[in-house]
Amino acid sequence: MEVILVILAVAAIVIFIYMGHLAAKRRREELHGLARELDLSFDPSRDYDHDSNYREFGIFRRGRRRTAFNTLTGRIKVGKRHCWIKMGDFRYTIQHGKSSSTYTFSYLILSLPYQGVPKLVLRREGMFDKIASAVGFDDIDFESAEFSRKFFVTSSDKKFAYDVIHPRTMEFLLTSGGPSLEIDNDRCCIYDSARRKWTVSDFRKRLWWIREFLELWPDYMTSQLDR
Numbered sequence: 604m605e606v607i608l609v610i611l612a613v614a615a616i617v618i619f620i621y622m623g624h625l626a627a628k629r630r631r632e633e634l635h636g637l638a639r640e641l642d643l644s645f646d647p648s649r650d651y652d653h654d655s656n657y658r659e660f661g662i663f664r665r666g667r668r669r670t671a672f673n674t675l676t677g678r679i680k681v682g683k684r685h686c687w688i689k690m691g692d693f694r695y696t697i698q699h700g701k702s703s704s705t706y707t708f709s710y711l712i713l714s715l716p717y718q719g720v721p722k723l724v725l726r727r728e729g730m731f732d733k734i735a736s737a738v739g740f741d742d743i744d745f746e747s748a749e750f751s752r753k754f755f756v757t758s759s760d761k762k763f764a765y766d767v768i769h770p771r772t773m774e775f776l777l778t779s780g781g782p783s784l785e786i787d788n789d790r791c792c793i794y795d796s797a798r799r800k801w802t803v804s805d806f807r808k809r810l811w812w813i814r815e816f817l818e819l820w821p822d823y824m825t826s827q828l829d830r
Contacts, residue, residue, distance in 0.1 A: 630673065630800075631647045631673060633803045634647075634673050634675065634691070634803065634806075635647075636803075637675065637803050637806060637807075638675045638677075641675070641677070641679065641810075642677060643675045643676060643677035643679075643688075644675070644676050644677055645673075645674070645675055646673075646674045646676075647672060647673050647674075648672065649670045649671070649672050650670065650671040650672065650674055651669065651670050651671075652671075653669065653671050653693065654669050657712060657790070657792070659785075659787035659788045659790070660712075660785050660787065660792045662693075662708075662710070662785075662792070662794060663693065665695050665697070665706075666695035666696050666697045666698075666706070667695065667696050667697075667698060668694075668695065668696045668705075669693070669694070669695045670693070670694055670695075671691055671692065671693045671694075672691065672692050672693075672694070673691045673692045674689060674690070674691035674692075675688075675689070675690050675691055675806075676688065676689045676690075679713075679810065679814075681713075681716070681813075681814050681817050681818065682814075682817070682818050684716040686713050686714055686715070686716055687713070687714040688711060688712065688713045688714075689711075689712045690709070690710060690711035690712065690806065690809075691709065691710070692707055692708070692709055692710075692800060693707070693708055693709070693710055694706065694707045706798045707798070707800055708794055708795060708798045708799055708800060709794065709795070709799070709800050709801035709805070709806070710792060710793065710794040711792070711793050711794070711806075711809050711810070711813065712790055712791070712792045713790065713791045713792075713793075713813055714789065714790050715786070715789050715790060715791055715817075717789065717825060717828035717829060718789060718828060719789070719828060720763075720786055720789050720828055721758055721759045721760035721763040721764075721786075722758060722759040722760075722785075722786060722787045723756070723757075723758045723759075723763065723764060723767065723784070723785070723786040724755070724756065724757045724758070724784070724785050724786075725754065725755070725756050725768070725776075725783070725784040725785075726754070726755050726783035726784065726796060727753065727754060727755070727780070727783070727796065728742075728752070728753060728754055728755040742755045742756050742757050743756045743757060743758065743761060743764050743765075745765075745768060745773065746770075747770070747773050747777075749777065750768075750773040750776070750777060753777065754776065756768065763824075766820075766821060766824045767819075767820055767824070769819075769821065771819055772816070772819045775815060775816070775819060779812060779815075781793075781812050781816070782794055782795050782796075782809060782812065783795065783796050784816070791813065791817075793809060793812070793813060
């Protein structure tokens with residue numbers, strides 16, 4: 604009986620590994636298809652440089668064994684401009700004593716067509732944000748009480764934050780929900796706080812979202828940042 608149980612356990616592990624291999628292969632094929640559709644390049648191999656090349660975004664400095672893969676790169680049109688983008692999957696491991704947990708999430712980095720863009724963080728307000736607010740580490744408040752209650756916003760320039768997040772932008776964010784967003788070093792990074800991988804449909808939605816968000820930036824502000 605013990606031998607049979609060992610055989611069954613080994614068989615279950617082999618099946619689990621094989622199913623994971625098939626799922627990873629299917630995901631690579633789907634993302635490669637998306638890259639062809641969007642006229643982007645696709646590289647499924649490991650990229651270990653995010654924590655140095657994009658270190659302004661803290662999400663790429665979490666944990667250990669950090670690596671990006673299934674990477675799509677190229678240019679997309681945002682309004683009348685073409686912007687360079689990089690998007691794909693990222694994985695890191697958190698050590699808990701002798702055990703560890705590995706997390707994988709999807710991201711999109713876009714190089715803004717402007718210079719000197721102030722830092723901005725925009726995300727759904729979470730429990731830790733509420734605790735921080737209670738002890739005096741407050742975020743930026745807006746005229747809309749509903750928006751201020753649901754979103755956490757900080758910036759190195761409050762005027763920039765108010766210019767970007769005007770009433771139409773607040774309406775868009777409240778309606779669309781959207782991912783977490785960070786702007787730093789004239790680059791914008793979006794990802795989901797839930798540390799989850801996007802489906803191909805999710806990647807399309809995030810591309811739509813970032814286009815809509817940037818097109819809501821007022822002309823008087825972008826003319827001051829224009830290259």
